[in-house]
Amino acid sequence: MTDSKKAPARPALKAIRGTRDLLPDQTPLWNHVETIARNLFARYGFGEIRTPVLEATELFARGVGEETDIVSKEMFTWEDRARAAGEGARSPESKAQLLTLRPENTAGVVRAYIEHQMANSGALRKLYYIGPQFRRERPQRGRYRQFWQIGAEVIGPPSSGSESPLRDAEILEMLASFLDELGVRGWRLELNSVGSSQDRVHYNEVLRAALQPIGSRLCADCQRRAVTNPLRVLDCKVPEDQALIGALPRIADHISADSQAHFDAVRAALEACGVPHHLNPRLVRGLDYYTRTTFEFTVATGLGTQNALLGGGRYDGLSEMLGGPRSPGIGFAIGEDRLILTLQAQQEEDAKGSGTSPRELLDAYIAPLSRAQDPAALALAHELRSAGLRIEVGDGSFKLRKSFEIADGLARHIVLLGEDEANSEIYTVKAFSSGEQTRITRAKLAEALRGLQSSSTNFVQ
RNA sequence: GCGGCUAUAGUUCAGUGGCAGAACGCCGCUCUGUGGCAGCGGAUGUCGUGGGUUCGACCCCCACUGGCCGCCCCA
Known part of the structure; x- marks a missing residue:
């Protein structure tokens, strides 16, 4: 360091921010989780679907919602260049296309459902996927820019029974079984209904009106949400705001009788299956396509503040929003990275005092x-x-x-x-x-x- | 995107404005077809990157990058 051999600084190639390598000491657990999922889903009649990691940006803008955080600021999006002249392009002015690395998989699955005319068979489709998703967020424990989701969708024309509350309950019961089979301890299911899309439009107006006079007394984030996405005000965690928010009109009081009956039926079926759940009237999901039943499974160990292990809900209008036939549906996405963190944290708890665990040996x-x-x-x-x-x-x-x-x-x-x-x-x-x-x-x-x-x-x- | 903490050996971490350290791991020998133990010996490294202050910076200052924690948001 004293002489002049200051070599040109070499860049040192590293995995880019928010992405990581899963090495052979990790992958067995990942494979275990995925195997359990595949076997369980098969028993419920689900088939695997694999959709492209790349989609047209418009798919997410229309499906997930232009105003959502995911679409407005978290997507990896770029303009794919128009075909170069030398590539034998017929039309020299073929336009560049906006492409996006999928930030979630439901929109892609529904796009495929429409594209392959799956509604035409009249049957209920049950599809599951396992794959990487991408969001440009600040990395943190349990939050990566490339993360993995295990998800499933039940979708079909109304005549296939896709709207039945039984489908909602079946999905939730399957998830409870999945976590139990994996040995996840202390999970908690929170449940809410945000009503039909019409209910949502109506409630949004009611909420906006109620927020008008008190808006200035809420935190800065809520003031922004009150304009862009009033529902999200309900999700605010700032202590000073709680009294005001608690006094706001409740979703439950503004959903239609049909939506209420549907929700009651879901809960009755859950009771019958013995799936423990908690009502959370303020549970609001951040994607615009959700209607009626919404849910979240949380867990106390291993995740710190990112305690949502999986989430999902109904999306009765999504197919139509994407130009498809009327096909109500319900689905969920499990944060596989978070699931793994939870399992590892549990293993560490268990290993306390029991020494080191044996590893698998070659013959x-x-x-x-x-x-x-x-x-x-x-x-x-x-x-x-x-x-x-x-x-x-x-x-x-x-x-x-x-x-x-x-x-x-x-x-x-x-x-x-x-x-x-x-x-x-x-x-x-x-x-x-x-x-x-x-x-x-x-x-x-x-x-x-x-x-x-x-x-x-x-x-x- | 905002705020805080942080970056030293393969790993976990000490450290001081004046020659870079420990433990574990690794390599060698004791011991050339029988290991795990033990003894002895050895190598670790642009002290994250780039700049600045200083006679002198791993240490102080600034920027950048990465990681972690919180916020936001979500899975």
């Missing part, structure tokens, strides 16, 4: 005793792997001591492969758990290594 480590044995070692590994075993191969340049150190903690057995073994095809095998060492013929090796295979899977890193 055997093959240790060639000299470089001359390397080819034979790889051949043996191939043979055993073909037999379905999980095998790692060492290197003939390693000292035997080193091979043992590597093998222990990585595999359940070590197989020594030296000149004797190569000639005799009788291998020396040692089991780490017992310390027992035996000599086994090549023909019986796979079978011997398979014995004692641990069937329990472990996801603790």
Whole structure:
């Protein structure tokens, strides 16, 4: 640092802000969560759909809502260049298109539902997805710019029963089962009805009128919301505002009899299934397409202030907003990153005092005793792997001591492969758990290594 | 987008305006076909990036970038 070798500062390539790598010590838990979800959803008759990560910006502007925070300030949007002259463009003035990295997946699923004319079969469609979403927010625990959602949608023409309160209750019961099956403890379901789209328009006027005289006494954020999105005032957490907000007209008093009856039926079905839930008349969701039933599952451990694990609701008018046929629907999105954080926090709680958790081991480590044995070692590994075993191969340049150190903690057995073994095809095998060492013929090796295979899977890193 | 805290070895973290530290991990030897233990030895690094103050900056100041916490919002 004293002399003049100030090299040109190299940039150091790193994952960009708000994105991250999931390494092999993490991915087993992710796969576990996704496997549980896939199996469970299948039992409820859901099929998987995969939609593009890229959509036309207009889809979200119309679907999610121009005025929402997500659309107005959190999307990764850019102008895709018009086709260049050299690309054989027929029309030289083909316009550039606004594209957006999807900030959520419901709009994309409904777009696909319309595009593939799924309404025409007349059947109720049950679709689920697992994939990354993108929002340009300030990163924080449980909040990333690329984050993963596991979600599902139930949608269809009214004649398919898509409006039935039974669908709402079924979705909520499925989510409760999902969290229980994963072992998420202490979840809480909060439920509300924001009424039909007409109810919302009506209530918005009532609310705007009620806010008019008191607006100036609310916090700055609420004053802004009172104009742009009055419903969101109900979600305010500023202590000074609570008295005023509490006195505002309530949604429940301004929804139609139909909406009220629908909501009552949802709750009755939930009671019948024994799904615990709490009414929260001030639960308001930030996406414009929600109607009637809205809900949120929260959890106390692991997430700090981002305690919403998943959310969702009805969107009876979304298909029409996107130019499709009338097709009421209901869906949800689980924050997979947050779910993982919750599970990891629980595991840490559980691990307190119970020492370290074992990790999943390979079946055997093959240790060639000299470089001359390397080819034979790889051949043996191939043979055993073909037999379905999980095998790692060492290197003939390693000292035997080193091979043992590597093998222990990585595999359940070590197989020594030296000149004797190569000639005799009788291998020396040692089991780490017992310390027992035996000599086994090549023909019986796979079978011997398979014995004692641990069937329990472990996801603790 | 706003406010606060923070960035030193592979990891977790000490540290002082005057030669860069510990623990764990890693490598070697004791010990050339039998590891986990132990003893001895070794290497760690543009002290996040760029500027400024200073005789001298890892330390003080500013900016930038990243992370964390809170707000906003959401999953």
